[in-house]
Amino acid sequence: MPRWQCAIDGDDSASFDRAEDLMVHQAAEHDRVECKVCGAVVPDGYFAIRHAFDEHSRAEYVRAYDASATEVRRREKIKETVEDTADIREVVDRLNE
Numbered sequence: 140m141p142r143w144q145c146a147i148d149g150d151d152s153a154s155f156d157r158a159e160d161l162m163v164h165q166a167a168e169h170d171r172v173e174c175k176v177c178g179a180v181v182p183d184g185y186f187a188i189r190h191a192f193d194e195h196s197r198a199e200y201v202r203a204y205d206a207s208a209t210e211v212r213r214r215e216k217i218k219e220t221v222e223d224t225a226d227i228r229e230v231v232d233r234l235n236e
């Protein structure tokens with residue numbers, strides 16, 4: 140069973156058995172972040188990544204964040220892994236409670 144590690148702002152003490160629990164933790168316990176492309180305020184972690192890649196093009200992301208191709212690929216990979224594994228609906232429902 141893989142452990143999911145938070146890693147936001149060097150938070151290495153928080154790890155979870157379920158991706159859903161990690162995502163709730165990231166959205167509930169960490170400050171929201173402002174998107175550097177459009178200024179929208181979104182939960183940190185998966186939701187920030189999803190916002191960046193669903194709402195903006197790669198080129199916009201790279202320009203705004205001064206990100207390398209490796210960083211972009213790493214984030215796309217995280218997004219894919221999370222979407223393959225986690226029940227995003229459950230997370231959204233829990234955050235809305």
Ligand SMILES: [Zn+2]
Nearest residue numbers: 145147150153
């Ligand atoms: Zn954390």
Ligand SMILES: [Zn+2]
Nearest residue numbers: 174176177179
């Ligand atoms: Zn944005």
